[in-house]
Amino acid sequence: MTPDLNLITISPAIALTLTGFLIILATLIVPKMSRAFALPLAITGLTVAAWLTLRLWNVNSIAFGGLVVADNFALTFSFIFLIGAGLSLLASLNEHEAGYLLYPEFFAVTMFATLGMLLMAASTHLLIIFLGLETLSISLYVLVAIKRREPASLEAAFKYFLLGAFASAFLLYGIALLYGVSGSFDLKEIATVVHDPLKQGNPLVILGGIFLMIGLGFKVAMFPFHMWAPDVYQGAPTPVAAFMSTCSKAAGFAAMLRVLFSVSNGAASGWVTVLWVVAVLSMFIGNLSAIAQKNVKRMLAFSSIAHAGYILIGVVAWSAMGSASVIFYLLSYTFMNVGAFSVISYLSTDEKEFVDLKDFRGLAYRKPMIAFVMAVFMFSLAGLPPTAGFVGKFYLFAAAVKAGHIPLVVIGVINSMIALYYYLGVVVAMFMREPETAETGPRNLPVALASLLIAVAATFALGLFPSYWIASFELLFTSIL
Amino acid sequence: MHIPLLTIITALPTVTAILLVFLKRENERAIKYVTLLMSTVVFLASLPLFFTFQSTADMQFTEVHAWIPALGTRYHVGIDGISLFMVLLTTFLTPIVVLASWTNISRNLKGYMISLLVLETGILGVFVSLDLFLFYVFWEVMLIPMYFIIGIWGGRNRIYAAVKFFIYTFVGSLLMLVAILVLYFYHGGLTGEYTFDVLKLQETHFPLGYQTWLFLAFGLSFAIKVPMFPFHTWLPDAHVEAPTGGSVILAGVLLKMGAYGFLRFCLPFFPHAVEQFTPLILTLAVVGIIYGALVAMVQPDLKKLVAYSSVSHLGFVILGIFTLNNQGIQGGLIQMVNHGLSTGALFLLVGMIYERRHTRRIADFGGLAKQVPVFATFFMIVMLSSIGLPGLNGFVGEYLIILGAFLEQRVFAIFAATGVVWTAVYMLLMYQRVMFGKLDKEENKKLLDLSPREIGLLVPIIFFIIFIGVYPNAFLKKMEPSVNHLIEVVKSKTLASDIREPSLIIGLREE
Numbered sequence: 005m006t007p008d009l010n011l012i013t014i015s016p017a018i019a020l021t022l023t024g025f026l027i028i029l030a031t032l033i034v035p036k037m038s039r040a041f042a043l044p045l046a047i048t049g050l051t052v053a054a055w056l057t058l059r060l061w062n063v064n065s066i067a068f069g070g071l072v073v074a075d076n077f078a079l080t081f082s083f084i085f086l087i088g089a090g091l092s093l094l095a096s097l098n099e100h101e102a103g104y105l106l107y108p109e110f111f112a113v114t115m116f117a118t119l120g121m122l123l124m125a126a127s128t129h130l131l132i133i134f135l136g137l138e139t140l141s142i143s144l145y146v147l148v149a150i151k152r153r154e155p156a157s158l159e160a161a162f163k164y165f166l167l168g169a170f171a172s173a174f175l176l177y178g179i180a181l182l183y184g185v186s187g188s189f190d191l192k193e194i195a196t197v198v199h200d201p202l203k204q205g206n207p208l209v210i211l212g213g214i215f216l217m218i219g220l221g222f223k224v225a226m227f228p229f230h231m232w233a234p235d236v237y238q239g240a241p242t243p244v245a246a247f248m249s250t251c252s253k254a255a256g257f258a259a260m261l262r263v264l265f266s267v268s269n270g271a272a273s274g275w276v277t278v279l280w281v282v283a284v285l286s287m288f289i290g291n292l293s294a295i296a297q298k299n300v301k302r303m304l305a306f307s308s309i310a311h312a313g314y315i316l317i318g319v320v321a322w323s324a325m326g327s328a329s330v331i332f333y334l335l336s337y338t339f340m341n342v343g344a345f346s347v348i349s350y351l352s353t354d355e356k357e358f359v360d361l362k363d364f365r366g367l368a369y370r371k372p373m374i375a376f377v378m379a380v381f382m383f384s385l386a387g388l389p390p391t392a393g394f395v396g397k398f399y400l401f402a403a404a405v406k407a408g409h410i411p412l413v414v415i416g417v418i419n420s421m422i423a424l425y426y427y428l429g430v431v432v433a434m435f436m437r438e439p440e441t442a443e444t445g446p447r448n449l450p451v452a453l454a455s456l457l458i459a460v461a462a463t464f465a466l467g468l469f470p471s472y473w474i475a476s477f478e479l480l481f482t483s484i485l
Numbered sequence: 486m487h488i489p490l491l492t493i494i495t496a497l498p499t500v501t502a503i504l505l506v507f508l509k510r511e512n513e514r515a516i517k518y519v520t521l522l523m524s525t526v527v528f529l530a531s532l533p534l535f536f537t538f539q540s541t542a543d544m545q546f547t548e549v550h551a552w553i554p555a556l557g558t559r560y561h562v563g564i565d566g567i568s569l570f571m572v573l574l575t576t577f578l579t580p581i582v583v584l585a586s587w588t589n590i591s592r593n594l595k596g597y598m599i600s601l602l603v604l605e606t607g608i609l610g611v612f613v614s615l616d617l618f619l620f621y622v623f624w625e626v627m628l629i630p631m632y633f634i635i636g637i638w639g640g641r642n643r644i645y646a647a648v649k650f651f652i653y654t655f656v657g658s659l660l661m662l663v664a665i666l667v668l669y670f671y672h673g674g675l676t677g678e679y680t681f682d683v684l685k686l687q688e689t690h691f692p693l694g695y696q697t698w699l700f701l702a703f704g705l706s707f708a709i710k711v712p713m714f715p716f717h718t719w720l721p722d723a724h725v726e727a728p729t730g731g732s733v734i735l736a737g738v739l740l741k742m743g744a745y746g747f748l749r750f751c752l753p754f755f756p757h758a759v760e761q762f763t764p765l766i767l768t769l770a771v772v773g774i775i776y777g778a779l780v781a782m783v784q785p786d787l788k789k790l791v792a793y794s795s796v797s798h799l800g801f802v803i804l805g806i807f808t809l810n811n812q813g814i815q816g817g818l819i820q821m822v823n824h825g826l827s828t829g830a831l832f833l834l835v836g837m838i839y840e841r842r843h844t845r846r847i848a849d850f851g852g853l854a855k856q857v858p859v860f861a862t863f864f865m866i867v868m869l870s871s872i873g874l875p876g877l878n879g880f881v882g883e884y885l886i887i888l889g890a891f892l893e894q895r896v897f898a899i900f901a902a903t904g905v906v907w908t909a910v911y912m913l914l915m916y917q918r919v920m921f922g923k924l925d926k927e928e929n930k931k932l933l934d935l936s937p938r939e940i941g942l943l944v945p946i947i948f949f950i951i952f953i954g955v956y957p958n959a960f961l962k963k964m965e966p967s968v969n970h971l972i973e974v975v976k977s978k979t980l981a982s983d984i985r986e987p988s989l990i991i992g993l994r995e996e
Contacts, residue, residue: 390626399556402556417659432636435636471555
């Protein structure tokens with residue numbers, strides 16, 4: 005059998021790789037290259053990749069004899085990654101990040117991280133999924149540590165690296181065990197072995213599955229693999245935290261959905277029970293810890309754990325509707341969470357990061373439009389209409405009710421109430437407290453607002469007119485389920 | 486050509502709010518006049534609703550558009566005799582509130598007016614929605630501007646009150662969300678048609694076991710909103726801290742959303758559960774009536790007194806609704822309008838005196854009738870309307886409600902009737918202590934009487950207070966067919982699958 009190369013399938017990935025190299029090479033030629041040059045290059049690369057992705061739509065192109073599959077499921081996730089990466093890069097466009105994000109590596113490595121995500125979503129082959137995950141992880145270690153003169157950043161990177169290495173090892177071990185049972189890395193072939201009545205209850209299969217889920221669970225920051233998130237998000241540069249909390253989570257879920265649906269046998273699988281428990285604990289631990297936070301970045305980190313829990317509700321529903329709701333939520337979450345991080349990034353000055361809840365006091369009187377935008381993101385994260393967060397949550401809950409998981413939805417709803425409290429805390433600080441200082445804040449160029457404006461527009465658009473997306477996401481799962 | 490009147494009325498305030506964004510913050514004059522003008526236009530646009538409204542039980546002025554077909558939600562609006570008056574009350578009170586906020590909003594007037602307008606859209610949306618999803622969206626959207634109004638322009642303890650208001654209401658509504666989803670999938674599974682359409686869901690019979698839980702989930706949300714005893718604790722805080730305009734909207738229309746929810750959803754959806762819970766709810770209503778009145782009696786603060794009188798008055802509304810007969814429900818509906826007018830006016834008057842004296846303590850006043858006779862006169866009419874003096878609006882509502890209750894459950898009627906007495910006691914006592922006696926406080930001797938603007942905004946309310954008192958039929962006949970239809974739906978659904986002792990229902994039919 006001659007391997008079918010079919011390079012067009014991975015053309016978006018090629019575009020990202022080339023862009024990354026181009027940025028690094030350009031640095032060699034123009035040593036004093038500033039981000040004024042690297043950023044447009046990176047954005048162009050992402051746009052080209054998005055365009056190539058669009059061209060693959062409905063083609064169901066397969067490359068390398070089935071190692072990479074560009075089905076619509078993968079392409080949809082690709083869009084989420086590309087959007088998230090683009091917005092996060094735009095969010096770096098301000099005074100505060102100027103110091104260290106001048107390094108062109110920042111842009112190049114972001115390209116490679118996105119490349120890893122694309123691979124994770126676009127394969128039914130466990131080794132490719134692992135390869136994608138490692139590409140993503142190593143890039144993220146670098147990105148977190150890019151503030152190389154700041155101890156907090158280095159500490160965060162080190163923590164992330166240690167735990168991440170463990171998680172990767174688990175994933176690899178799980179793959180090895182599944183390979184040992186089935187003799188294959190391909191999900192379809194593993195599935196036939198798993199479903200073989202003779203091999204039911206084989207401890208290697210169960211253990212392999214658990215290890216696999218540990219590796220992916222680490223990436224989506226779900227309980228009990230969430231410990232790293234608060235420290236890492238807090239220490240990482242804000243745009244990187246935005247990128248990690250949304251895209252890296254989405255990549256983890258992409259692989260998780262693909263693995264679960266191709267290998268486990270339907271809702272009867274014990275995974276539903278396990279994920280049910282994990283979802284509940286993720287929500288409670290994330291939300292209850294977030295209440296106590298005074299640092300907004302840390303609060304968003306804990307809330308990100310809770311959001312992993314909400315999204316798991318959609319996975320537990322185990323249906324086309326449930327999975328579509330997962331994707332819809334991830335898309336919405338990308339906009340609103342990157343948006344919230346962008347606000348922090350936008351307001352931070354050279355000397356001081358704008359992260360303390362106290363900093364937000366009276367913001368509405370100094371910068372009314374920014375305060376309004378932040379309030380939109382907070383309300384959207386809390387799940388209030390007419391925003392994307394509301395429709396997303398509604399959709400997740402609807403899928404779970406349809407599948408009969410009413411107690412789980414009630415728990416989700418209780419968590420939304422808890423979460424409302426700390427999101428309101430930010431709004432209260434911005435609108436209802438007196439400002440502590442008369443500082444006017446950083447002098448950013450208007451163009452630094454780009455990511456904010458895109459995110460807020462999308463948050464409203466998805467909240468008011470979600471119809472098209474919901475309908476098309478549900479179609480995705482006819483091929484997988 | 487078909488004019489989408491309801492959409493225009495609902496959207497126009499928000500459109501105005503968006504326009505205001507482009508006005509300069511310092512240009513307060515323009516902001517005020519634009520808001521006043523546009524909210525008046527909205528009111529005028531809502532008048533044809535009343536005059537061309539046919540006295541039938543059908544939904545009128547309906548509009549249906551696809552919204553999220555994948556989820557079966559539609560943009561479906563329309564009004565019947567139940568929602569008509571809520572819509573009118575909202576559009577009527579908003580320009581008055583704008584006028585009342587003319588001078589007492591000291592900072593960020595622009596933000597205040599924008600919040601007020603968005604709030605109007607939210608409230609109107611709640612009353613006109615005939616799709617549960619759409620209803621829920623408006624129900625929650627409306628929280629945000631109200632939260633800002635209390636939290637930014639409120640009194641000293643405003644943040645506590647605003648957050649309490651938001652979280653209380655949010656808790657209720659989220660459980661309702663789960664119930665809405667259960668309704669949706671149950672109906673869909675039964676009929677194959679997945680829809681949030683209120684009118685279609687009404688036709689479904691839900692199994693008894695479901696009804697109890699669904700009723701509780703919906704009911705909690707509405708009970709908090711009304712607020713029914715013992716879910717009322719957010720109300721005094723919210724009222725006391727909110728600026729005058731916020732209090733008027735809160736008392737005038739926001740609280741009505743809870744009672745409206747009971748009428749529109751709980752009664753026709755879950756008649757068996759309603760039957761089952763009626764004794765409990767009637768008891769809570771009567772407890773609310775008497776408790777609210779007794780607590781009002783000992784309040785040293787005028788605004789708090791009015792806030793607790795709201796708890797008492799809304800107990801009457803709930804009592805009327807859950808008598809499940811024509812008189813009771815019509816009484817409840819007209820009482821909703823009455824409460825909006827008279828309590829709204831009381832808050833306006835308290836706000837006016839507060840603006841002059843910067844205190845609301847009853848003990849700080851005394852003998853005001855000599856110094857500000859016009860104010861005292863308006864205050865008296867409104868107070869008497871609130872007590873339920875025959876010839877004024879409050880009497881009509883309370884009379885019908887007590888009559889309705891008497892036909893069903895005499896004990897409740899008797900206890901509720903004592904509430905009327907208590908109302909008279911605390912209102913008259915308060916009036917006496919504020920208006921009569923010696924004008925002995927120095928500060929009070931310099932008080933100015935009402936300005937033409939203030940008189941202008943009170944006169945329309947007084948007009949309706951007297952109009953409803955004298956000729957309630959103009960309103961009652963518009964609501965009657967819808968009320969009868971509602972009762973019919975409830976009764977027929979209860980009968981259709983009733984296996985228990987049907988004495989209550991048969992007893993009613995004989996009358």
